[in-house]
Each structure stands twice: as structure tokens, then as C-alpha cells.
Amino acid sequence: AQSVSQHNHHVILSEAASLELGCNYSYGGTVNLFWYVQYPGQHLQLLLKYFSGDPLVKGIKGFEAEFIKSKFSFNLRKPSVQWSDTAEYFCAVNAGNMLTFGGGTRLMVKP
Amino acid sequence: DVKVTQSSRYLVKRTGEKVFLECVQDMDHENMFWYRQDPGLGLRLIYFSYDVKMKEKGDIPEGYSVSREKKERFSLILESASTNQTSMYLCASSFFSGRAYNEQFFGPGTRLTVL
Numbered sequence A: 001a002q003s004v005s006q007h008n009h010h011v012i013l014s015e016a017a018s019l020e021l022g023c024n025y026s027y028g029g030t031v032n033l034f035w036y037v038q039y040p041g042q043h044l045q046l047l048l049k050y051f052s053g054d055p056l057v058k059g060i061k062g063f064e065a066e067f068i069k070s071k072f073s074f075n076l077r078k079p080s081v082q083w084s085d086t087a088e089y090f091c092a093v094n095a096g097n098m099l100t101f102g103g104g105t106r107l108m109v110k111p
Numbered sequence B: 001d002v003k004v005t006q007s008s009r010y011l012v013k014r015t016g017e018k019v020f021l022e023c024v025q026d027m028d029h030e031n032m033f034w035y036r037q038d039p040g041l042g043l044r045l046i047y048f049s050y051d052v053k054m055k056e057k058g059d060i061p062e063g064y065s066v067s068r069e070k071k072e073r074f075s076l077i078l079e080s081a082s083t084n085q086t087s088m089y090l091c092a093s094s095f096f097s098g099r100a101y102n103e104q105f106f107g108p109g110t111r112l113t114v115l
Helices: none
Strands: A003-005 A010-014 A019-021 A024-026 A032-038 A044-050 A056-058 A064-068 A073-078 A087-095 A098-101 A105-110 B004-006 B010-013 B019-025 B031-038 B042-049 B065-070 B073-078 B087-094 B110-114
Touching: A003 A087, A003 A098, A010 A019, A019 A105, A024 A073, A032 A064, A032 A073, A044 A056, A044 A064, A044 A073, A073 A087, A087 B042, A098 B042, B004 B087, B010 B019, B019 B031, B019 B087, B019 B110, B031 B073, B042 B065, B042 B073, B073 B087
Parallel strands: A010 A105, B010 B110
Antiparallel strands: A003 A024, A019 A073, A032 A044, A032 A087, A056 A064, A064 A073, A087 A098, A087 A105, B004 B019, B019 B073, B031 B042, B031 B087, B065 B073, B087 B110
16 A cells, blocks of 8 residues: 655744755555645645656745655755745645545744 | 535534535536545545445545435545544545546535544
């Protein structure tokens, strides 16, 4: 069975700091990769996705993620975070019929 | 805009009660899903459905059942609620286009407390 690990459960940053959230998965075949975000009090929504092609994927709000197949990783990055990026971030991997989510990373950005 | 709605935002039930959680989507999506969200565990799939009257078990189906009588509606049933089913329940839907998967659209969630 596939599994997804997010190494950081809580991250606290100051505004303008750079962000990198780790995501590793265990599955040897072809995968589709996603990052979802849940802002306080809001629905879970898609931040970005990778299906194929360029392994560097750009999403909404200045986020990007890089798929490194050899490392089974799909890390999320943003060069300069804002207070409004305070949220919980979930990495998810699909192989077959089901989407498997990581445990989530709570990001707090201090103004 | 895709809209996924869930019947209740907050629900309090007693141990042993039968609980129904309803989810409706308005985008004619084939696929619908029920997850529970617990701190540190992320989202875990309970059941999903890829067509009317079709259902598949997810990672944690024990203690739950589902019903999909119409394409737009997917119900989660707790036959006899227990305190360890206290959680946030999220419904999602997606369309099928021949890819293995597409973006899932989520509802606002139902926070269920079982006393």
C-alpha cells in the first residue's frame, strides 16, 4: 500500500522567510501528486498538481513544487511567505483508484 | 464553481445512535468520497463511489457504511456511533476523464462529536 510522509508537523516562520515543506511517498509505479491547502475555517482546496512533464510545477499564490522521482519526493516551496499563508498543507499521492494523504503540516506565519 | 455541500457543520450524537451524514455535489461528478480528518493523521479515506449504487472500501471502512442512490448525493452512515468516531468528516467529489485521478473538490466538513 502506498504511504505519504510529511516530515514537519508544525512550522513557524516570519513574513518574507522562504518555505519548504517536505513530502515523501512510497510507491514504485507511476503516481500523480498533489498539494492541498486548508486555510482556517475554509474548505480544503487544491494548491497544485503534477501528472507528467516538467517536474517543477507552479501553483496558485506563488507556490511551486518539485517532483524528484529518484527521491520519491514532492516538496512544496515558496520564496517569501505572507501572513495569509497561515494554513494547514497536505501532500497527496494517487496510484490507482485512491488518493493517499500525508498527515499535514500546520504553517504559522508571524507578521 | 464546483459546489460540494454537507448537511451539517456540527453534529452531536450519543453512543449507539445511528448517524447519517449527507453530501451533495452540483457538478455531475462521477466520483464521490468520504474522509475523516484527525490531527496528525491527515485525511483517511473511508469509502468512495465511482458511480450510482457502486461503492468501494477505503483505508478505514470499519464501523461505516455508505449509500449512493443518486449521482449527486453520497451518504455516510454510522450504524452505531462510538466515541472513537468523533472526528471531522469531509466529503469530496471529482470527475473521471480517463486519467487515474483528477482534482477532488471538498465540502466544508461536518464536525461530529459522539458522547
